[in-house]
Amino acid sequence: MSDTDTATSAPIHIPVLLAEVLDALAVRAGGVYVDGTFGAGGYSRAILEAADCQVVGIDRDPAAIQRAAPLLARFPGRLRIIEGRFGDMAELLAANGIGPVDGVALDIGVSSPQIDDPSRGFSFRFDGPLDMRMSLSGPTAADVVNEYAEADIATILWRLGEERMSRRVARAIVAARATARIETTAQLADIIRSVVPRSKKDGIDPATRSFQGLRLHVNDELGELDRGLAGAERVLAPGGRLAVVSFHSLEDRRVKDFLRQRSGSEGAPSRHMPAAHAGPAPSLRLLGRGGVTPGEPELRHNPRARSARLRAAERTTAPAWPIGEAA
Incomplete structure (x- = not known):
């Protein structure tokens, strides 16, 4: 199979777990699907090729919106692109007269x-x-490392990057910025490597976890995920499918907990809950348990897929849970 679109001579991006996402969405002719993280358009392209349906792509990155031009030309009248955050999908779709929809994909x-x-x-x-800004607006990672207090930097690296040596890294950052502002990725990576030894166990670069923590903070990615999951619940029609691909434990844990709550699959009620309170009716039905991970053939072609996990669910006829409601 060629990796080039013959119509545009542009490389085709093949996203992680593509076949599994299409299977989870159960794409059908006449359906309307939301690609909430349009990116390079890989999922949108595959959905549009799978059936005579419509896709709404959402992305906060202006560069991603510009990259949509070839797909818009290839699928006239079937693809619509909206610049915005997928956490706001319910409001974005309503403002554009779209919904309810038959599927939502989130990468x-x-x-x-x-x-x-x-x-x-x-x-x-x-x-x-x-x-590190996905939307090209708001404070940058440079603003964070140069202006935040040492304790706040350490908290970000610990909670969002899961960096065990977060205090040591934060101390090194503050010491370095006292001499000169930290402006580049290479500067920051060298500072981190100077105080965090390379792990003999996993071999990952010592800067990996700190860069992850900063990126998640700059883009409020976990908050965005929470809002996006609740938004998908609101826009899906009964029988509509939600497919979410995540790449590390912080994201996957949130997805898993949300789907378990909304499907009533958390097991016995909490001992702190009154016995008479049953909670809202399940708004989702789990499609499989434990999540789906890439197989060896995909990993050979795309090492970045190694940590990916897909979780999926189907919308029931019950109303969406009130915002902030937990099981």
């Missing part, structure tokens, strides 16, 4: 085009400005 985290563009500052593999 959580940073996209390949974002990682591979040095000017975006997401990766320490290239030297570039310390930016």
Whole structure:
């Protein structure tokens, strides 16, 4: 199979767990599907090719919106692109007269085009400005490391990056910025590597966890995920499908907990809950348990997929839970 779109001569991005996502969505002719994290358009393209349906792509990254031009030309009248956050999908769809929909796909985290563009500052593999903003607006990662208090930096790296040496890293950052402002990914990565030894167990770069923590903070990615899951629950028609691909434990735990709550699959009620309170009726039905991970053939072609996990559910006829409601 060619990796090039013959109509545009542009490389085709093949997203993680593509076949499994399409299977979970049960794409059908006449359906309306939301690709809440449009990115390079991989899921949107595959959904549009799978059936004579319509897709609404949402992305907060202006560069992703620009990349949609070839797909818009290829699927006239079937693809619609909205610039915005997928956490706001219910409001975005309502404002555009769309809904309810038959499926929502979410690919959580940073996209390949974002990682591979040095000017975006997401990766320490290239030297570039310390930016990390998906929407190109708001405070940058450089603003965080140069202006936040040492204790606040340490908290971000610990909670969002799961960096065990977060206090040591934060101390090194504050010491370095006293001499000169930290402006590039290479500067920050070198500071982190100077105080965090390379792990002999997993071999990952010492800067990996700290960069993850900063990126999640700059883009409020976990808050966005929470809002996006609740938004998907609101926009899905009965029988509609939700498919979520996540790449690390912080994201996957949130997805798993949300789906278990909304499906009534959490087991025995909490001992702190009054016995008479049954809670809202399940708004989702789990499609499988434990999540789906990539097989060896996919991992051979795409090592980035190694940590990916897909979880899926089907919308029931029960009303969406009130915002903030927990099981």
